[in-house]
Amino acid sequence: MRARTTLGATLIVAVALVIGAVSFYAVLNSSVSGSTAQAAQQRLEQLGDREGGPDVRGIDALEDEFVQLLGADGAVRAASEDARETLGSTPLPVADDAVTMTIDGEPMLIVSDDIDDDQTIVLAVSVEDDAETLATVATLLAVAVPLVLLLVAGTTWFVTGRALRPVTRIRQEVDGITAERLHQRVAVPDSADEVAALATTMNGMLDRLDAAATAQRRFVSDASHELRSPLATIRQHAELAQAHPAVTSIGELAEVVSEEGVRLQGIVESLLLLARLDEGVTLHDEPVDLDDVALGEVRRLRAAGHEVDGSGIRAARVSGDPRLLGQLVRNLADNAARHARGRIAIGVTPSDQHVFVTIEDDGDGVPIEEREHIFERFVRLDEARSRDAGGSGLGLAIARGIAAAERGTVVVDESRWGGARFVITLPLSS
Structure with missing residues (x-):
């Protein structure tokens, strides 16, 4: 991971530096060339002396400049000392735009301007200094870019290693935790990051x-x-x-x-x-009338000799698995029947987007500190630990599991008679 991070950061910086270096060189080249061409054009206009035309004798006396005055036939009428010594009677090229050519082994920028119908003045300016400047800049960029890349790579390698050192330690600690050592925990650094x-x-x-x-x-x-x-x-x-x-x-x-x-x-x-x-059982999703399910449990408990109040049952329909929803209500009804002294009440109350199914008894109730504990598997309260009274200890765990699978909840509180009241909350079908 450290090597990949370093390589990735270096590649990104390398691309950015190369693009920046090329762009900088192109802008500098354009700026230098433009400045030289502008200076040459200004010098050409001075030499042309547009008011009265160039002085032939003045051009012949120029030193350290390449200037030629050409006639309509293209012949050299006058030339500066350097132009005569280097080119003789060979005329410089005439073009609308500035051109670059090598004269006597030196790169020259050539500009020209028509003085009148039969005369043209041509000026050649050395661009050797410009070329040397650009070459120096190119050399500096060629040296600086790899050095910066090396610096970035080294810095990234160091910083990444330092940043990943705690991660490596965490990985090693977690790697050493097995099923027999799940009590161990990873040390949390004070970095708050x-x-x-x-x-x-x-x-x-x-x-x-x-x-x-x-x-x-x-x-x-x-x-x-x-x-x-x-x-x-x-x-x-x-x-x-x-x-x-x-x-x-x-x-x-x-x-x-x-x-x-x-x-x-x-x-x-x-x-x-x-x-x-x-495991996330796949449920059958179909309309279920909870009032019919609740009334069925009322009839079943009455047939077993229990006094059951079903007057609180209202019509309510949900979407879910009929078999599992029936078992959910039955498990809670059987639990009430085991613990009731004589009275049981079952109610179904729709409200807004949910329906509440209540099953309550007049038994001893569930202490507040045990109201979550009883939904765990194989849990039976002290007063109901016998097999005949307490069942297997799985009924309430199954009830909560079914409710969760049906996107609902099951809780227990105190009934109107001081016993236990289980409340199932399920979403109404749309």
Whole structure:
């Protein structure tokens, strides 16, 4: 990563420097050439003396300049000393625009101007100094650009290494954390920058992984215990019947096996449903009348001998999985039936964009400090720990899992009679 960062930064700077150097050289070349051409044109106008025409004898007396006066036929009528010595009678080229040519091994800029119908004055100005200046600038740029690139690369390598050193340390620390060492955390630097935020985020992730691993171990332990209990009961009765066939009847053994088999089946089905909910089960999305579901539970509980108030049920329709929504209400209804002393109430109340399903009883209620704890798996309160009263401890966990899968919630508070009141909140179908 350090090498890639350095290479990337160096390439970007290299492209910028090359473009800048080329642009600078082009602008400088245009400026120098323009200045020289302008100076030559001004000198040409001075020599032309537009009011009375050039003095031939004056041109012949010029030194250190290349000046020629040409006639209409192109012949040289007069020339400066340097022009005569170098070119003799050879005329300089005449053009509308300035041209550059080499005279006696020296680059010259040539400009010309018509004096009258039969005379043209031509001036050649040396541009050797300009060429040397531009060559010097080009050399400096050719040396400076690589040096700057080396400086940028070295600085980037140093700064990147220093900046990534804490990241490397975090990576090494995280790499050493295994499933057996999830309690370890990454040291958070005091820099209060992105690296510190990364360390904090990593610690948050480790907290969640640690909590998930702890919950998984507790779940496996509790599941093993719950499955072991009915299996042990079946085995004890089978061994008793085998050792003392005259004491234990076949009917009694069959009844025990049947009861414990049903309990095993319920636990396994609950575990499978929880696993599906954890994996994000694909739900059937279809209209469901919650009032019909609630009225069905009222009838079922009344048939079992419970006093159930269903007067608070109002018509409400949601979109979801009918089977799972039915199990959600049934789990809470069965929980109320186990803990109620005599009265149960089920209500369905639509409001704005949501519908509230309430299931309350007149039992002992749920202490405030336990109201979140009871939704964990295999959790039963102290007064309901027996298998007959407390169930498997999975019903409320399943209820909350189904509600979450249906984009809803389940909470518990106090009922009107001092018992428990479970409130399901689901979005109404549009």
